[in-house]
Amino acid sequence: MTEGPSQRHDNFDRERFLDLLGLMHRIRAFEEEAIAGQKEGLVLGAIHPSIGQEAVAAGVCGNLETADLMLSTHRGHGHTLAKGAEPLAMMRELFGRKDGTCGGKGGSMHIADFGVGMLGANGVVGANIPIATGAAHALKLQGSRQIVTCIFGDGAVNRGPFMEGLNWARIFDLPVLFVCEDNTFSATTRTREMTGGAGAAARAESLGIETAELDGNDVVAVDSAARAAIDAVRAGQGPRFLTCHTYRMTGHTSVDPGAYRPAQEVEDWRRNDPIVRLEAALQVAGIEDSRLSALHRSEAVGMAEIARTARDTGWPEAAGAFTDVQDVGDPSERAF
Amino acid sequence: MYRMWVTQARGRSEMTMSTYLEAGRRAVMEEMQRDASVWALGEDLGRGGVFGQYKGLQEMFGEGRIADTPISEACIMGAAVGAAMTGTRPIVEMRFSDFALCAVDELVNQAAKARFMFGGQMRVPLVVREPVGMWRSSAAQHSQSLESWYTHIPGLVVVAPATPADNLGLLKASIRCDDPVVYMEHKNLWATEGEVPEGDYVVPLGKADVAREGRDVTIVTWSGMRHGCLKAAETLADAGIEAEVLDLRTLWPWDRDTVFESVGRTGRLLVVHEAVAVSGFGAEIAASVAEALHFRLKAPVARLGAPRIPIAYAPTMEDMARVSPEGIEAAVHKMMQPEDIS
Numbered sequence A: 001m002t003e004g005p006s007q008r009h010d011n012f013d014r015e016r017f018l019d020l021l022g023l024m025h026r027i028r029a030f031e032e033e034a035i036a037g038q039k040e041g042l043v044l045g046a047i048h049p050s051i052g053q054e055a056v057a058a059g060v061c062g063n064l065e066t067a068d069l070m071l072s073t074h075r076g077h078g079h080t081l082a083k084g085a086e087p088l089a090m091m092r093e094l095f096g097r098k099d100g101t102c103g104g105k106g107g108s109m110h111i112a113d114f115g116v117g118m119l120g121a122n123g124v125v126g127a128n129i130p131i132a133t134g135a136a137h138a139l140k141l142q143g144s145r146q147i148v149t150c151i152f153g154d155g156a157v158n159r160g161p162f163m164e165g166l167n168w169a170r171i172f173d174l175p176v177l178f179v180c181e182d183n184t185f186s187a188t189t190r191t192r193e194m195t196g197g198a199g200a201a202a203r204a205e206s207l208g209i210e211t212a213e214l215d216g217n218d219v220v221a222v223d224s225a226a227r228a229a230i231d232a233v234r235a236g237q238g239p240r241f242l243t244c245h246t247y248r249m250t251g252h253t254s255v256d257p258g259a260y261r262p263a264q265e266v267e268d269w270r271r272n273d274p275i276v277r278l279e280a281a282l283q284v285a286g287i288e289d290s291r292l293s294a295l296h297r298s299e300a301v302g303m304a305e306i307a308r309t310a311r312d313t314g315w316p317e318a319a320g321a322f323t324d325v326q327d328v329g330d331p332s333e334r335a336f
Numbered sequence B: 001m002y003r004m005w006v007t008q009a010r011g012r013s014e015m016t017m018s019t020y021l022e023a024g025r026r027a028v029m030e031e032m033q034r035d036a037s038v039w040a041l042g043e044d045l046g047r048g049g050v051f052g053q054y055k056g057l058q059e060m061f062g063e064g065r066i067a068d069t070p071i072s073e074a075c076i077m078g079a080a081v082g083a084a085m086t087g088t089r090p091i092v093e094m095r096f097s098d099f100a101l102c103a104v105d106e107l108v109n110q111a112a113k114a115r116f117m118f119g120g121q122m123r124v125p126l127v128v129r130e131p132v133g134m135w136r137s138s139a140a141q142h143s144q145s146l147e148s149w150y151t152h153i154p155g156l157v158v159v160a161p162a163t164p165a166d167n168l169g170l171l172k173a174s175i176r177c178d179d180p181v182v183y184m185e186h187k188n189l190w191a192t193e194g195e196v197p198e199g200d201y202v203v204p205l206g207k208a209d210v211a212r213e214g215r216d217v218t219i220v221t222w223s224g225m226r227h228g229c230l231k232a233a234e235t236l237a238d239a240g241i242e243a244e245v246l247d248l249r250t251l252w253p254w255d256r257d258t259v260f261e262s263v264g265r266t267g268r269l270l271v272v273h274e275a276v277a278v279s280g281f282g283a284e285i286a287a288s289v290a291e292a293l294h295f296r297l298k299a300p301v302a303r304l305g306a307p308r309i310p311i312a313y314a315p316t317m318e319d320m321a322r323v324s325p326e327g328i329e330a331a332v333h334k335m336m337q338p339e340d341i342s
């Protein structure tokens, strides 16, 4: 799994992958700041880091247009950033501050930015699959060229909505790309031990959906497979399905030490870090080390500044608790 | 009468300190030792469950009886219904009551109705553990208290313990119960410590606990709010108002006798719960008391619950959905004012 880039370097779009490297650094820096923020009590609820999985977010979302739609999971910071959300607004949301992505109402697990087509992280595993299917259904009804991408974890494939959503997308030939981000675990459980048969892709295939299985830590591979799938979906060929094999480098949440994972396994995957791998590929392609480290530094420094700004932001007004509940029967009329 | 029972039970046994979480774990362990047909199923149980409430039990009882499941709530509940019809007593772990919503058909249309629909040919002895309540910034999908939904369903028993001793004794009673029981532990109470009897301690279902005696007003509550009500009662006592605090513990069936007896004496009823006030179970209690005791009331019955808003993440907004001891005190003071007396 630790081979080099999956394309020959003379055929390697360096500028594109430098951009993706910057994006992966941004995601990592965001989550490192968030984890640090949680230790300081700045992040209030649970956060589910995606450290080690950045190639999936970057490789998939890097091929989407801003107008395209994307739905994510509880582990959605990376997908959201890659879809183009503002890191400062996101950090404010995690800190529960004013001007957060959802005004401080959602937090990490419910982050959403409809302005960039990010239709929400979700606290309920698998719940995003039928919703993504419905969004694609609407796009088809509207004759839009936009597509929907639905990213979910390996654990979601054992819930009924997975089967129902995929079947629906197939029979209505909907413009949706399903991405199973297989990070090996669902919470403390090794998903393979709870999953019959050959897993997510085999199930999608059984429903007549074309699939591809990828090394999810190889952003070059994810990028090219995602581009092909997205082109097909946009061309009206119906749903596509990708399984990206990766590994969750942290515990399930930032406060879970993840001690149920064998140390050697964690170490093997650490050596397989998607950022390190892309840097190595870029070095082979002739990019100077100084440029690579400058890229890293600028994202890390920028994110530290963002975290400082977020921490200096005020709290949302308490009265906001009563807004955006509903129009008819608004709670401000009779809240108690 | 019930108070006597508690005194006797406590008088007989030695007490130890335990957390609410450990008490629940002990209840499962003891019932599994006592009855080989008891087993538990749910996500992550092999590693002790999401809160550690099953820690060590798989080592003790094996993978068959402490079963790790896929993330398949509908099938966890549905399979438990089938297994309960087939001679076993499943403990269904739903992790958060919010996720139990993925299995509502299996609980409401199947578990709750099977015995009746099939003419009493069998029973569905299962316990659904579904932790409820606000905790720290867990936002709209991980903080809800939906107990009133289940009290509305014929066929279900609904239990919401507030203390370590009750979590031990009520969970044991629920596991022994032949009806499907929705068992709601409060997430914010896991670490709460309290005295717990040693030995086989079973608290009967359907009996309230008189958490504090008082002559002026009856506060009926359950789950996490028991503690807020007791705190408010202390402050009220400083102001010369003696509140009686009744912890219902079981919501269906609820202990009408104890509530009516108390309100008959105090003439005032305040129901306090963490759930949204509108259509909350407090409405049922308030209406029942108004129907039965109208002419003995010194003030209109009152309810205190959350406003009808989803629970926000940011603390400023989250706090708007919290019922506080100060809010309880204010509600009691209002009931004690002469102009409110009819």
Ligand SMILES: Cc1ncc(C[n+]2csc(CCOP(=O)(O)OP(=O)(O)O)c2C)c(N)n1
Binding pocket: A048, A073, A074, A075, A123, A124, A125, A126, A152, A153, A154, A155, A156, A157, A183, A185, A186, A187, A191, A248, B043, B071, B073, B095, B099, B102
């Ligand atoms: C319906 C439902 N059941 C259980 C949970 C609790 N839960 C949150 S994340 C998680 C594990 C999900 O695993 P996976 O889908 O692989 O996503 P990952 O966390 O690995 O990104 C579980 C069980 C939930 N949020 N929703």
Ligand SMILES: [Mg+2]
Binding pocket: A153, A154, A155, A181, A182, A183, A184, A185, A186, A187, A191
């Ligand atoms: Mg996973």
